[in-house]
Amino acid sequence: MNIAVIGAGNMGAGLARLFASSGHQVVIGARQPEKAAALAAEIGSQVQGGGIAAAVKLADIVVLALPYGAAAEALKEAGDLSGKVVVDISNPLKPDFSGLVIGHTTSAAEEIQALVGKAVVVKAFNTVFAQLLPREARAARPLQVFVAADDAAAKAKVTELAASAGFEPVDAGPLGNARYLEPIGMMNIAFGYFLGRGPTVAPAWASF
Numbered sequence: 001m002n003i004a005v006i007g008a009g010n011m012g013a014g015l016a017r018l019f020a021s022s023g024h025q026v027v028i029g030a031r032q033p034e035k036a037a038a039l040a041a042e043i044g045s046q047v048q049g050g051g052i053a054a055a056v057k058l059a060d061i062v063v064l065a066l067p068y069g070a071a072a073e074a075l076k077e078a079g080d081l082s083g084k085v086v087v088d089i090s091n092p093l094k095p096d097f098s099g100l101v102i103g104h105t106t107s108a109a110e111e112i113q114a115l116v117g118k119a120v121v122v123k124a125f126n127t128v129f130a131q132l133l134p135r136e137a138r139a140a141r142p143l144q145v146f147v148a149a150d151d152a153a154a155k156a157k158v159t160e161l162a163a164s165a166g167f168e169p170v171d172a173g174p175l176g177n178a179r180y181l182e183p184i185g186m187m188n189i190a191f192g193y194f195l196g197r198g199p200t201v202a203p204a205w206a207s208f
C-alpha cells in the first residue's frame with residue numbers, strides 16, 4: 001500500500017517505521033519538511049519525507065499522526081484528498097490531559113470527516129500506545145486495533161494494513177462508534193499514566 005504518515009512525532013515515527021518494515025511504501029509529511037526528511041532517512045528502507053501536500057499526493061492512505069487540534073490546519077495544507085482513505089488515530093485530549101475536548105454527540109473522527117469532504121475517514125490505532133508499535137514490544141500476545149468506518153472498502157483496507165503490521169484488527173462498526181473508542185483511548189491513558197500500569201497496557205475485547 002502507498003501510505004502517507006502526516007506528523008513526525010511519537011506515533012508518526014512509530015507507524016512510519018512499522019509500515020515500512022511491513023512492506024508498504026511510506027512517505028512522511030510534516031509542517032517542517034526537513035524533520036520528515038530526516039526521519040525518513042533515519043528509517044531508511046526507501047521511506048521518503050517532506051512537506052504535507054507532497055506526501056498526500058503520493059498516497060492512497062493518509063494517516064493523521066497529529067494532535068486532534070492540529071488536524072484542521074494540517075488538512076488545509078494537504079491539498080486534494082478526494083478518494084483517499086484518511087486514518088484518524090487521535091484521542092482528542094484536553095491540553096492538561098484531564099479529559100476529552102469533544103464526545104458523546106460527536107467525535108474527533110466525525111469532525112475530521114466533515115473537514116475532508118470526498119475522502120473517507122477510518123478510526124483506528126487510537127488505543128495503541130506508541131510504545132507498543134514495534135513488533136517486538138507486543139510479541140507476547142496479539143494486540144487489538146479497533147477499526148471503525150462507514151465505508152466498507154476503506155475499513156477493509158485499514159483492517160488489512162493493521163493485520164499486515166501484526167495487529168489483530170477488530171471491526172468496531174460505523175465511524176460514529178469513534179464516540180466510544182475515543183473515551184476508551186482516554187481510559188487507556190488513565191491506566192497507563194495515572195493508575196500506575198505504564199504505557200504498555202492496551203484494551204482488548206474478549207468473548208467468554
Ligand SMILES: NC(=O)c1ccc[n+]([C@@H]2O[C@H](COP(=O)([O-])OP(=O)(O)OC[C@H]3O[C@@H](n4cnc5c(N)ncnc54)[C@H](OP(=O)(O)O)[C@@H]3O)[C@@H](O)[C@H]2O)c1
Pocket residue numbers: 007008009010011012030031032035064065066067068070071073074089090091092093125126127128129130131
Ligand atoms: N503517543 C501515543 O502513545 C498515542 C497513542 C494513540 C494515539 N495517539 C494520538 O496520536 C496523535 C499523535 O500523537 P503523538 O504522541 O505522536 O504526538 P507528538 O509526539 O506530540 O507528535 C505530534 C506531531 O504533530 C505535529 N503537529 C503539531 N501541530 C501541527 C500542526 N498544526 N500542523 C502540522 N503538524 C502539527 C508535530 O509537528 P512538530 O514536530 O513540528 O511540532 C508532531 O510531528 C495524537 O492525536 C494522539 O492522541 C497517541
